[in-house]
Amino acid sequence: MLRHALLSSLALLVAGTATAAPAQPESTVRYTFDGPSPLADVSGHGHDLTPVSRNGGTFGTVARNGGKALVFPPPCAQEPCPRIALRAPTTAQLNPGRRPIRFGASVRLAADQTTKGENVMQKGYSVRGSQYKLQIDGLAGRPSCVLVDDRRPDIHAAISGVGVADDRWHDLECRRRGTRLTILVDDVVRGRATLPADLSVSNHIPFSLGGKGSFADNDQFQGMLDDVWVQIG
Template identity: 45%
Template sequence: MTLAAVTLVVVAGAWALRREPAGTAPPPAAASGRPPASAVVSGAATVTQAVQPAASGQSAHAGVRYTFDGGVTGPVLDGAGRLPLRIRSAGGELSAVPHAGGLAVRFPPRCEHYGAQSCARAILQSGPAEFLNPGQGAFTYGASVLVGPDETSKGANVLQKGFSVGDSQFKLQVDGAAGHPSCVIVGTGGPTIYVALASLTVADGRWHRVECSRRDALLTVAVDGQLKGRSAIPSSLSIVNADPLCIGGKGTSANNDQFTGAIDDVYVTKAA
């Protein structure tokens, strides 16, 4: 099947507000805005971002990978022992569940009314992570996800760094009732949101590997190793921000794009 390029162009006026009113949903497949200042991590923001030496043969700045095999009761470190993730919650809980001989992390159950203040919310969030900024360079990011047919939502972030308004961003999401994953990037030069939307659902109660890749003028999304969507992007697009890495949502505000289901093997890898 020929894959059509999917490019969403959003004018700045349509994204003037960084937060949707409680009880409303963001536009489909779009990268929603930055949470209010009160929702930004406090404890994790004080973590010293000292990059430790990586494993032999791996660049100290190549990226990060999280397996969650040590559970989520304390700081979650990447495979090189750096960039701790900490739980941030608003009435929600995270738990470790078995997966592939190790552990994955399960997020709060689906809320009946997206964006309601009463919805349980919980994410994993790092401190500032400038070393993950890809700039104009090639990079990949992704995760393994488990989403049931009854766990889809209008907003469901797997991982995110940065925001779509007045910032830059890369993001993986499984937004919408159909449960089609998509890769999202926004550059520093303007408000245009580029989306590579997969042509199939992952909301079938089985584990799937989803990978986003930016190479020159192309953004792609692959599911279980098969290319399933693409979008043309400017080769000069640059992603640089001082924001943390977030897993499972963009924050803990009511419209935090809370992911429902389980996540494992999260990674961000920059080209050498």
């Protein structure tokens, strides 16, 4: 009887171990834009943001889900236009190299806030170094995920088949694992791309939200932004 009880307990323990959900990696960086310091990295890793702006560019806040979201400058048709990006200091901790990476944000963009290109978040540039990026492009406001290798300049993009410029909140997510790059909109896969197996993203460029910088061709994000996060590994 004792032997039977021990075997039953062992079987339950093994079954519980086999069905346990794998631990998710903690966020490398996360911004909720809530609290007294809205630009603080709440992951605890210290990647706090600092604005860089030109021509009076600034951000505002609006209430959302008991906290706050950021509001970026509206579209501007005549220069000089307000420009602003939010930057974290450059760090190797935000370089995924060849490792898996997931990153995402919640966005709200109206039909009259679309442009040819708006950068939600990015680390690096496509023309030099390397890059990972989440952007929203064109009149339809179609989001896409972009990866560029640190040795080859080819741009690899997973483009969503649906737009998000409908003045409602949408959750966007990019996933890179091995040779697959995927974009999800509201937890639904909307686009994929195939990557070189050895594609690596590693650069000395600051991590940025809302644009490449404060210069004229900064691909300024025009809408509302909340809950930005990156997981590496």
